[in-house]
Amino acid sequence: MTTIRDEMPETRALLGVDVIDSASNEGYRLNALWVALDRMMHTALTDNGIPPGEVLNSEPGGDGGLYTLPGHRLGAMLDLTTRLDELAATHNRFHKPEIKLRIAIELGAVGDETGYYAPKIRLNRLLNAGAFKALMERCLRERPDGSVNSGLIISRSAFHEAFGGAYTATVHRHEFVEIEAAEKKFKEMAWVRVPGLDSRTLAEFASARAEATRARAETGKVVNQVFGAMNGVQAGDVHGDINFGTGPR
Structure with missing residues (x-):
């Protein structure tokens, strides 16, 4: 009996965004959060030279969204997170409710059709990993002045690919700290960056x-x-x- 194997899909760069504590907002504010985040994503993509046509797929989630881009855009995607942080900071200075972001990046084989793919599942696990959530809570607690607006977690494999060459302009390898990301049955080492905090401080928070x-x-x-x-x-x-x-007896 001959087994027919599936064709390997193209390697894609995946970005997941989650608005921290969005559920704590009144229902009438939730749509405003989504509109603001969608506008910020559009601006961040444009400012990093990524045309709308290169967003192969976007899937809204309960607290954010998942975006699929060509694999060669991995470096630009990392730089895009810096712009997202800047846009969130600007929004939070002038608008309510505030938008604080958890961002995750993964790289892997993802098909053109919407559906379940292992890299998307890993991305979701990274985004919701307890260690990442706890680290973000600690950073926000330690910086009540509002200087922390986002945090990024990236898988170990995507991290090494991204920094295997001069593929980024605003995000640098030394800004990251390695943590163990565990969620449900998923467990692997990943890298985390929080703009406004150096890697030494992040390492202390993660170690504690x-x-x-x-x-x-x-x-x-x-x-x-x-x-x-x-x-x-x-x-x-x-x-x-x-x-x-x-x-x-």
Whole structure:
């Protein structure tokens, strides 16, 4: 029996945008958020020399959108996130509600038709990774002056492709810090950048969160110290002799 294999789709650059805490806004403000974000995306694309025709697909999400571009636009897409940050900062100075963004970038094989593709799923996992969300919350908390308006997470593979040459103009490798991105069954290392904060500060924030997570895990661990023989089932680590079955008569 001959198995017919699928043709590998073209490599695409994917960008996902999420408005932080959009659900906390009154319902009548949600459309205004989407209109403002759509306008910002159009401006950022134009300012980075990406014509509308090169946006192969755009899919609105509950809190933002997902944009598919040709793979060769990966570097321009990274620079586009700088412009998005500037536009969000300008918006937040003069308009309400504020727009604070989580942005994710991935690179992978994606077909022309709208549908499920592994790179899109990975992009969504990166965007919603607990470590990324927690890092953004910490950055916003530490900068109540409004100087933080966005954060970017990019997959390890896309990061190395983007900085494998002189493909970016406004985003630089040294501005990123590596974190572990985990969401549902997804777990991999990724790179994060937050305009307005250097990588050393980001590393400190990420390390503090990782240490707190480990401490919570260790606090909830059960350790049983057994002196002599023990009958029955014990949770956690047990030090001592255990006999399963009928106890001593």
